[in-house]
Amino acid sequence: MAEGRVMGGLILLRPWWLLALPVIAALAVVLWRRRARLGDWERVVRPEMMAALRRLGHVEAGRRGARGLWAMAAAGLVVLGLSGPATQRREAAAFANLDGVILVLDASPSMTGAEAWGQMLTAGRAAISGLGARPAALVVVAGDAYHGAELSADHRELAQTWQLVGPGTVPDKGSRPWLGLEKAGEVLREARLVSADVVLFSDGGGLGPEALEAAAALVRAGARVSVVAPEGVPPAEVLARAGGGEVFSPREGVALGAFLAEAGRTRLERADYPLLFLADHGRYLLLLALLPLLAGFRRRLA
Structure with a gap:
């Protein structure tokens, strides 16, 4: 697990390197105060002669000190680079095979014929909008379960x-949501996801022992099961508790989207994948440190 400190929008992956900056600053102050001195020559040579030597170009006051300051500037940039300044890259494509979302939509007649069906679809669209770079799949279930959309970042x-699902989409009558959860487990295994969020959209019908068993299997596979259901549906709360997820009402689509936006990042960080979310810019500072070094080594051509 990477250690870091957040400074505004910037994250330092190795902040202990900053302890070297006060030492570099102290050395720079010493060099600055000595920049115009020429050692013991200023004590033994008369001021008039020293001024004449400077006019003739035989003495360049402060050149050694200036070079030292350039070296200190380069050292400061190197330290800053080693501290690991990084920014979050939540949209990076590197997460495609690590963390996903599987939406399981109960399209049984009791769902599609209810007044809350439109709210269910709206909540689903909000969930999709909060996916970020996480790939997602759709499973549609009624009396049987089918792949509605393969796992994809599209x-x-x-x-x-999602919007096309309605009455008659699933020809098999009935309400067997556990089949949808089992189908979600197939998607999880085939995609070899490290972690996943499975969200079941249900009115509570068929959420019995079979659904709890399917949710437990998903948890063992590394997934978390949440439920979108009307308020006051105890089986939905029991299932979400067994799946380690949350319960959302159809009117809480925005909250669901925010939950999914942050859930993947948190889960992968706990699984020791935090650096995948960060772009380390320290190497650019190391390259930038070459500039003061070049300035310190420049030579007079004439």
Whole structure:
């Protein structure tokens, strides 16, 4: 696990390197105070002769001190680079095979015929909008479960497919949400995801022992199960508790989107993948440190 300190929008991966900056600053102050001195020559040579030597170009006051200051500037940049200044890159494509979301939509007649069906679809669109770079898949279930959309980072296509689900989408009558959770487990295994969020959209029908068993299997596979259901549905709360997730009402689509936006990052950080979310810019500072070094080594051509 990487250690770091947050400074505004900047994260320092190795902040202990900053302890060297006061030492470099002290050395720079000493060199600055000595920049115009020429050692013991200023004590033994008369001021008039020293001034004449300077006019003739035989003495360049402060050249050694200036070179030292350039070296201190380079050292400061090196220390800053070694401290690991980094920024978050939540949209990086590197997460595609690590963390995903599987939406399981109950499209049984009791769901599609209810007044809350439109709110369910709206909550789903909010969930999709909060996915960021996380790939997502859709499983549609009623009497049986089917892949509605394969795991992909193409959220636009997923949203279009989501909006098309309605009465008659699943020809098998009934309400067997555990089959949808089992299908989500298949997606999880086939994609070899390190972690995942499974979100079940249900009215509570069929959330019995089979669903709890399927949720437990998902947890063992590294997933977390949340439920979107109307308020006051005890089976939904029991299932979410067993799956380690949360319960959202159909009106809490924005909260669901925010939950999914942060959930993947938190889970991967706990799994020791934090650096995948950070872009270390220290190497650019190391390259920049070459400039004061070049300035310190420049030579007079004439």
